Amino acid sequence: MMSKKIGIGFLALMTTAFSLNAQNAQKAKALLDEVYSKVISYDNIEIAFNYTLENAETNTKSEVQGKAFLNGDKYLVDLFGAQAMFDGSKVYTIVPDNEEVTIENPSEGENTVTPSKMLTFYKEGHRYAWDILQNVQGRKIQFVKLTPIDTNTEIASILLGIDAETKHIHKLIETGKSGTKTTITVNSFKTNQPLSKSLFTFDEAKYKSEGYYIIRN
Template sequence: MAKRIHLYFHFTGLLRALLKIQSFYFPPSLVSSNGRHLAEFLVVPLILIFLSPAVFPQNNDPSGQILEKVSANYKSFNSFSASFSYEIENKSAGIHEKDNGKVFMMGNKYVIELSGQKIINDGTDLFVYIKSQKEMNISKYEKDDDEITPSNLFTFYNKNFKYIFVEELKEHGSITEIIELTPKDHKRNIFKIRLFIDKKKKLINSAQLFDRNGSIYNYTLTDFSLNPPELNDAFFSFDKSKYPGVHIEDLR
């Protein structure tokens, strides 16, 4: 596998909805009444960079030990920021979309900045700013049992997925360990995820996600910064004064 695989990650809630749109502008119709699913669609793939389960007893397969080390590494982080690009392709549907942005996370709070949107989760409420419409949608942030969140991201795959070591790849002087995850629930649309882990640093460099409808989701992280000093509670709060002339739709 000489070709570098970029970073693919799993979103819960709106993977199927994405295939119905032709750009990375997400209209209000794609946002549920509580505003949660759009944020899940954007943040979960990035959260999954930190997904590794806490316990991985799986025979003699080395994937368990690898993921344990990755998990311990990421659990030591208090916050992070990163730039990212993503690509979604479905050849049969004629979809090939790209975009880039930034993500900031601290505990259960996050901010995602895209070319057309900004999403703020302060841990209680969800703020979705649609730049082209100068509109801010506000809703209560409500979790469900199947949602992947910062509080359960280290155990989610332990109970929902099986995993197996695939191979090691040597590229540009570094070694990448590849682990494949498959859902225990065979009815899921996402039938396979591959993680690409830096063997020395024990960091997830990339991943690859496959949907049964033929879609491939591609994400790449760059400029990763650990515990950046500018991240505090105020950074993850909504300041109305910073959005003059913006229509606010409060759905709380």
Template sequence: MKKLNIYICIVILLLSHATTFAQQSDKAMEILDKTAQNIKNAGGISVTFSGSQNGSILLEGEKFYLNNGNVESWFDGKTQWSYMKDNEEVNISNPTSEELQNINPYALLSFYKQGYNYIYEGTKNVKGKIYYKVILKPQRVVNIIEIVLYITKDYLPQDIKIKAKNQPEQIISIISYKLHQKYNDAIFKYGKSKYPNAEIIDLR
């Protein structure tokens, strides 16, 4: 009888843990869904950031233009152009979803339902402001190990931390947002006239 009682206790503990994890996953999904929808509804977005790098990014759907001083990247939804200032060259590629996430952290809001487990870890108080904390972990072995998101009560990413294999942790802290901006599609494509002397390297 004692052994049976121990087994029952173990089952109850396991079920309780599974239920708690499911609830945390549901909460994380709710927060991520609302954040993704909010970014989508905002149309054109302008973001300035600091952290591991300083710079700015313009977003519209899956398209983006990123400038961190040493590198400029354009992505029109299919093709990416990356201009390396130090090398005076432009690399052209058709990036994978993982490659996009390494360059544009907002890309994960398009791909988080594909291949990630996520969990809600409560809220964090930073200088009187409350943020949701959500952790994403890939379901298969990839370069990215973990992504930690701090999301505002208005469902906008505030801090993004990306851990990858054999690389220092990448930290992005948002300084400012401008929502509902109007952009011409040309903003998300590299123009040869901007850097006429750059060497073009086509990696497609």
């Protein structure tokens, strides 16, 4: 009789745990849906951010600052002394130090989360879980944990920190299965800015006249 009661109690405990997990997942998804609705409501977004890469195996850490402009699917990212631009059709990687421009189709197989897609990548392909709430300089940052559904990806998990008041993304922490950790912290988040009409347009003639080597993949 005692073992039967223990079995029933364990089943009830597991049922409660599954129910709480489901509720937390629903709550996390609801918050992400709010963030997504906010993001797509803007004409454009300009963010300044810190980009940190840590490698546990080699015990190394690097940190740089960057800036990104987003308008629908189009983007322009300044990072590591180079520019990456997507005009809706092609991706242009401009490296002034090498005087090179690489033109290629967007990569559908890219798994890692980049500054250009950190505001929308979470919409699909992940399981969600409610995580910790942090106070960051008086701002309440609610974290949601995302686990990729695709087990073949190199990403183990992603923590997405969301400003509870503005519903803007404040921080993204991506942990790889190899032990690498990438952190993107948003320092400035501006919307509906008067961007130049040519911001997402690649002027090939200009770069050729400056002696750049154009590579087409």
